[in-house]
Amino acid sequence: SQQGEEDPQALSIQEGENATMNCSYKTSINNLQWYRQNSGRGLVHLILIRSNEREKHSGRLRVTLDTSKKSSSLLITASRAADTASYFCATGSNFGNEKLTFGTGTRLTIIP
Amino acid sequence: DAGITQSPRHKVTETGTPVTLRCHQTENHRYMYWYRQDPGHGLRLIHYSYGVKDTDKGEVSDGYSVSRSKTEDFLLTLESATSSQTSVYFCAISGWGQGLYEQYFGPGTRLTVT
Numbered sequence: 001s002q003q004g005e006e007d008p009q010a011l012s013i014q015e016g017e018n019a020t021m022n023c024s025y026k027t028s029i030n031n032l033q034w035y036r037q038n039s040g041r042g043l044v045h046l047i048l049i050r051s052n053e054r055e056k057h058s059g060r061l062r063v064t065l066d067t068s069k070k071s072s073s074l075l076i077t078a079s080r081a082a083d084t085a086s087y088f089c090a091t092g093s094n095f096g097n098e099k100l101t102f103g104t105g106t107r108l109t110i111i112p
Numbered sequence: 113d114a115g116i117t118q119s120p121r122h123k124v125t126e127t128g129t130p131v132t133l134r135c136h137q138t139e140n141h142r143y144m145y146w147y148r149q150d151p152g153h154g155l156r157l158i159h160y161s162y163g164v165k166d167t168d169k170g171e172v173s174d175g176y177s178v179s180r181s182k183t184e185d186f187l188l189t190l191e192s193a194t195s196s197q198t199s200v201y202f203c204a205i206s207g208w209g210q211g212l213y214e215q216y217f218g219p220g221t222r223l224t225v226t
Contacts, residue, residue, distance in 0.1 A: 033214065042116075042202055042217030043155070088154060090215075098143050098162065098206065098213050099170070104154040 005103055006089060012109040019076040021106040023089030024069075030092045032065055033100065034074050037086045046074075046087075076108075084110045115139045116218040118203050124224045131190040133221050135203030137183075143206045144186040145215065146170075146178060148199040155202065161186055193225045 007022045023032070031050050035043040049056045049065045049072070056063045062075040076083055086107050090100040115138035125131050135144060145160040147170075157170030159178040167178050175197060177189045190197055203218040 035215075040220075042219050043204075043215075045214045045216065048214055092213060099145075099157060099160060100213070100215060101157075101171075102147075102155040104152065 006087070006106040008106060009104070010107040010109070012111060013079060014111050015079055015081055017079055019079050019083070019108055019110075021074050021087055021108070023072045023074070023103055025072075025089075025091050025101075025103075026070065027091075027093060029067070032063075032072050033090045033092070034061075034063060034072075035088045035090060035102075037088065037105070039085075043088065079108075079110045081110050081112050084108060116203060116205055116216060118201075118218040118221050120221060121219065122222045124226060125193050126226055127194060128192050131193050131223065131225075133188045133201055133203075133223070135186045135188070135218060137186075137205045139205060139207070139216070140183060141205040141207040141216075142183075143213065144180065145204040145206075146176070146186065146188045147202045147204065148172065148197075149202060149220075150199050158188065158201075190223075193223075195225050197223065198225045199223060 005024050013019050029051050033048045034046045037043045047058045047063050049063050060077045065072045086105045088102050088105045090102045092100055117136045119134045146158040147155040149155050156172045158176050159170050161167045161180040179187045201221045204215040206213040206215045
């Protein structure tokens with residue numbers, strides 16, 4: 001079963017706008033990670049946030065984590081055509097965080 | 113792709129035949145993983161390895177076996193391929209960084225079982 005569920009499943013926005021996607025999970029976690037997948041390629045790690053952190057930034061990416069609500073959000077600011085991809089959240093549990101459980105992903109399309 | 117290769121990249125095989133997929137890394141990472149990716153299911157863990165000759169099952173391990181005789185190689189075998197195993201298979205690796213495990217993925221193998 002999937003630990004993470006992303007919302008929305010698909011998102012289309014104009015280039016330059018901000019994109020927000022959400023992830024909900026079910027059990028306690030050690031950390032939560034976001035990955036990007038371009039069509040036909042492997043996943044690429046974007047950012048990791050620990051369970052005791054609330055917000056983290058990396059370039060145009062901002063991730064928040066609310067462990068009380070078991071949810072996370074990924075914000076991409078000033079979107080570019082190259083951001084078109086699928087985005088997945090993945091959680092590492094407290095009982096062996098060498099394994100990750102992935103969600104089903106959000107398909108983001110940036111319209112030039 | 114962080115020094116990870118997968119072979120073959122594409123394969124078409126018939127139901128009932130054995131198939132072996134290979135993952136090779138040059139990063140000397142301890143952990144290696146096999147996932148399958150299907151529409152609507154995201155990535156699901158098949159098996160993973162935490163060292164040479166040390167492996168464990170994942171969420172969807174039925175019909176699959178793995179072996180790791182060297183740090184750099186992790187093999188996934190479908191003993192008798194079925195049409196339900198048509199999928200894209202990804203290998204991933206991770207090491208130890210501040211007690212957390214970021215994973216790095218290979219390019220994938222597209223397997224079609226006819």
